[in-house]
Amino acid sequence: MSRRIPKSREPDTDTPSVEKTVVIGDVSLDQALRPSKWADYIGQEHIKNNLHVLLTAAKERGHLPEHILFYGPPGLGKTTLSYLIAKETGAQIKVTSGPAIEKVGDLASVLTNLSPGDILFIDEIHRLNKTVEEVLYPAMEAGSIDIIIGKGPSARTVQLELPPFTLIAATTRIALLSAPLRSRFSGGVYRLEFYTNEEISRIIKRSAKILGIDIDTEASGEIARRSRFTPRTANYLLKRCRDYAQINKKEISLAMVLEALKLLNIDSMGLTITDRQILETIIHKFSGGPVGLSTIAAATSEEEATLEEVNEPYLMQMGLLERTARGRAVTRLAYEHLSLQVPEGLQEKLL
Ligand code: ADP
Numbered sequence: 001m002s003r004r005i006p007k008s009r010e011p012d013t014d015t016p017s018v019e020k021t022v023v024i025g026d027v028s029l030d031q032a033l034r035p036s037k038w039a040d041y042i043g044q045e046h047i048k049n050n051l052h053v054l055l056t057a058a059k060e061r062g063h064l065p066e067h068i069l070f071y072g073p074p075g076l077g078k079t080t081l082s083y084l085i086a087k088e089t090g091a092q093i094k095v096t097s098g099p100a101i102e103k104v105g106d107l108a109s110v111l112t113n114l115s116p117g118d119i120l121f122i123d124e125i126h127r128l129n130k131t132v133e134e135v136l137y138p139a140m141e142a143g144s145i146d147i148i149i150g151k152g153p154s155a156r157t158v159q160l161e162l163p164p165f166t167l168i169a170a171t172t173r174i175a176l177l178s179a180p181l182r183s184r185f186s187g188g189v190y191r192l193e194f195y196t197n198e199e200i201s202r203i204i205k206r207s208a209k210i211l212g213i214d215i216d217t218e219a220s221g222e223i224a225r226r227s228r229f230t231p232r233t234a235n236y237l238l239k240r241c242r243d244y245a246q247i248n249k250k251e252i253s254l255a256m257v258l259e260a261l262k263l264l265n266i267d268s269m270g271l272t273i274t275d276r277q278i279l280e281t282i283i284h285k286f287s288g289g290p291v292g293l294s295t296i297a298a299a300t301s302e303e304e305a306t307l308e309e310v311n312e313p314y315l316m317q318m319g320l321l322e323r324t325a326r327g328r329a330v331t332r333l334a335y336e337h338l339s340l341q342v343p344e345g346l347q348e349k350l351l
Pocket of ligand 1: 030031033034035041042043044073074075076077078079080081170203231232235
């Protein structure tokens with residue numbers, strides 16, 4: 001397959017230039033907060049530097065960028081990066097997700113409806129089923145797919161040539177991706193890291209400006225410290241503090257932020273009720289662990305996937321939970337944070 005940039009994407013051609021991005025639904029508040037320029041995309045310097053090299057080199061050679069995979073916990077900016085890449089390359093982005101592509105026919109229809117040079121963004125790619133995944137391999141590698149038409153003895157395989165495209169995929173659970181799929185992301189597999197408090201503070205300041213909120217450094221710093229090192233959470237907490245300030249007819253100050261966060265049950269370490277419930281369950285029901293994830297899920301009535309994607313990475317990052325070969329165990333800090341006494345027998349063993 002030629003992966004050269006299609007004529008329609010080159011400037012000064014007669015054909016009209018391809019739309020920049022597909023806007024789905026109304027331009028909501030969240031979309032207004034999503035950075036639309038690299039300069040506004042704070043942090044993840046390592047990824048931005050690598051993407052700069054990848055995109056510039058591809059552009060200079062007149063080729064499309066190779067397929068890219070982003071992974072990491074939700075809300076860290078995977079989708080935003082994909083939109084920025086589309087903008088940078090002047091490509092149209094088509095957005096879908098693993099669970100939306102149920103059958104091979106769904107994938108065939110998505111792929112054959114691409115225009116040359118498009119970016120296809122597949123969110124939650126770990127939720128693609130195996131049969132669909134296997135059809136994606138030749139699409140990524142050779143730019144074609146094999147479709148079986150008909151049934152029984154009259155069935156025949158037809159090879160469909162696809163327009164050249166770049167696949168950008170995102171996942172919160174890289175471990176669920178098969179090795180053959182992972183290896184086909186020849187443009188790179190990038191892990192998004194949690195943000196620093198300083199980076200989150202900058203994101204909050206930028207969002208506050210867009211939302212027209214006057215917020216001082218103390219108040220934004222407090223929101224940042226409780227944002228789970230995650231931009232989406234930071235924006236969410238900022239919006240809730242704004243609501244609280246509005247209905248109480250107050251200015252956004254540190255005192256007001258503390259009140260609003262208390263009402264939301266977000267504690268001083270940024271833990272939610274569910275995070276605390278997980279720690280308390282391990283401590284009270286399983287003597288501090290180790291205990292398997294499925295057992296914790298059953299005991300807390302939470303989805304195993306949510307625990308693994310959302311709660312566990314943050315609790316581990318904060319040093320409250322550790323993952324051992326035999327399951328999950330709380331640390332000494334977890335007892336301290338919950339103001340619980342470490343039992344005698346555990347004094348020596350705890351990290
Ligand atoms: P993911 O796809 O990883 O779940 P998103 O790309 O949807 O995360 O990001 C969630 C929101 O967080 C975005 O809408 C954006 O407002 C904000 N955001 C994410 N990353 C950044 C960043 N690096 N700088 C500024 N805002 C960001």
